[in-house]
Amino acid sequence: MSESAKPVVWGVLGVARIATEKVVPGMLGASNVEVRGIASRDLDKARKAAAALGLAKAYGSYEELLADPEIEAVYNPLPNHLHVPWTIKAMDAGKHVLCEKPIALTAEEAEALVEARGRTGRLVAEAFMVRHHPQWLRAREIARSGEIGELRSVNVLFNYNNTDPANIRNRADIGGGALYDIGCYAVAAARYFFAEEPRSVVALIDRDPAMKTDRLTSGLAEFGGGRQLVFSVSTQTSLYQRVQVLGDRGRVEIQVPFNPVPARASTLVVDDGRDVYGSGVRIEEFPPCDQYGLQGAAFSRAVRGEEALAFPLEDAIANMRVIDALFRSARGGAWETV
Template identity: 65%
Template sequence: MDGKVAWGVLSTAKIGTGKVIPSMQKGSRTAIQAIASRSEGQAREVADLLGIPRAYGSYEELLADPAIEAIYNPLPNHLHVPWTIKALEAGKHVLCEKPIALTAGEAEQLVEARDRSGKLVAEAFMVRFHPQWRRAREIVRSGEIGELRAIQTFFSYFNDDPGNVRNMADIGGGGLYDIGCYAIASARFIMEAEPERVVAALDRDPAFGTDRLSSGLAVFPGNRHLTFTCSTQLVPYQRVQICGTKGRIEVEIPFNAPLEIPCRLRIDDGKDLSGASARVEEMPVADQYTLQGDAFSRAVLGEEPWEFPIEDAVANMRIIDALFRAGNGGGWQTV
């Protein structure tokens, strides 16, 4: 298809129709050719709205389409693994939304499914493709901020809608699954290591049963620390501080990178506590979903390797598992 991978989308979920699909449609290696819903009418409506050629009234019909090479899976969290496995078994490559699973044990099924199918499967952490995160890692590697010792992350939004999947505990709702995973994945990306132990505190919504306020501490090799707070019921805010012995990097809008304005990194040597001495680097406007989709497509086409194998997603889930154990009264937990 003129150097593009033919993609199908499982479900008309808002994350897909509102953000990911329009962004992937801008890619140079990505062509969204089909979408499926449990309602053919709903699928057709969304397909017409987004200019997608084919619409299916079941996920099975989409997976049976021989022209589709890759699947984007934005289904609710508890359906990530079963439908990703079905897609792999149907001979499709799969990019699945985060969190990849509800437990590390569940995620490990995807390693086996990949090995059986020979297809590429990955977790969709789009932030790792944005230039601001690439540049932040480059600065850390350069030694400009000295020895990396700590990362501090805050990520919150307010959502108290009982009908929203993020507030349904039985299908994988809650803050750790939805946004705490970003704090973990981005710290691993910058630290270039895996944490050894964690401790956490969770506050659960009395009606939903989901963690609405979660804070954690993860200790990486060399006694380096990630501290984070995430919440589904606080004022919308996000910021990351990457701190070394000689300086720090502030990632201003780390996760929901805007498309209207450049992202900014502040690199501060700490000489002025007001931050007046900080150097500001502006990143060119970039759509991280487009970049992620094209990177996956290039891997499917054999143009370049995929940087984050499914084992990376399993590792992220092991940390989330440990944080839940710790937050549920277990104290310090080994990852």
């Protein structure tokens, strides 16, 4: 078997639920991926996770996994404040890294990964799995085709209700809160469809009085030419998510944009806007697929040199610059330049 045909051997840093319940199960279905092992600071937890997932190895520390010469690529789902330091440690150990979003807590922190990439020659990318799902690829294709006219607005709603103070998403000291956890998707969505960077942003944040995390964040981003991102994300409202891409002659709606169930078909609404009752709507359906598996397969192809990363490290840093500006705006109560 040629080197390019061999599956990339992966290791996982930590037993986070996103890893054990979504990402790793999805990656196990990709033909060019072999998830070899999983690490935890608690060896018993690592062994239980490895057994449940059918993985060959369990490691009692992150360092032990990084020292394993068989591991070629690492998935990093650690808490947000550990993304950059452990990604750099993995790169220094000779591993390519797929790091969960947000890739850092600030764009300045993320810049350290550029130096590490240059020093080590390892690949690093941010894990926005949605951009690999066929419904997103098709929505962008329609938006760019001119079918819905000139793009004007990307509207994003993404909400869930989690008030557990022990949950990492609710710990302000390690990068919890709505903007880091799910607002990053809204920013990435607008940049994905407009294929440009926003010029300025404004944000309004409501913080939980006890946990101090942003529990409801809404904002605007101005892309020039009358184009805008309009978004609202919350960790303490009713479960809901939608992405609307609006042109001057129609719209595209991704109905379950962020958490489609792999076993269910996905649907895209395309509306020519003839009336508000949906007379001009058509539905496009996509067979069941696992976006985490597609993401892992794409990164593995890049590791083997079969294709370039569609969204390299520079894209992740650009996304963080927008998030930085949104936080500055909320603090200052004014528009901020990105």
